[in-house]
Amino acid sequence: MTKMKNPEDVPGAFQAAWNNHDMAALGDLFDPDATFVNRFGHYVRGIEQIVALHTPIHETIYRDSTLLNELIDVDPVADGVAVIHFWSRLTAGAAHPAGPHVVDTLILAVLTRRGENWRIRALENVTLTNPRTGEAVLRG
Template identity: 65%
Template sequence: MQRPEDLPAAFEAAWNAHDMEALGGLFEADATFVNRFATFRRGLEEIVELHRTIHETVYRGSVMANDLHAVDLIAPGVAVVHFWSHLTTSQAHPAG
């Protein structure tokens, strides 16, 4: 990634490859993450573990498409990036 605007595509690529090492590379060590269920994780290890667990189970085989919503530059070198994720699940998901 070269710019904050690149985050949605990078997250999408890591998700669709089910590559938790690549996904982890998108976060700083002290990052925070909140998913669609309002599950809060702080720190790179917790964020990766949250995603590893779901990629090994209910989201195995899922496909994500992301759309950039907003980028807010809040300090030099710091941005908040909001994007919408559209997820297509596989047979691994309880809803099929």
């Protein structure tokens, strides 16, 4: 099981699971009743559905992709509950139908602590786009 002792550990643990294309490790990051909204607005609930959402893309279009995550902030909202935001840069490789390219997203996650470990209870991923044109925007 992936150990996240602090909320600040979440972006790095998510990045490591993604970059290793290890869907079991990805599932370990989440609370059993967690929700996940991907950058296209697809909503799923529970570890099994979160892993099922990611497994096929890691076997195909994202099999050579990597993430680079950067923590923005941690907001403790109650004992054992925190909200975090982090930047996530997806670098897609040659396996993607659009070819190699980069996408920046902003991730919001609600975290809960069980014992000494933190888990993601809810995560939403938003692609950075120009609202007037719909074109992808890369942050500086």
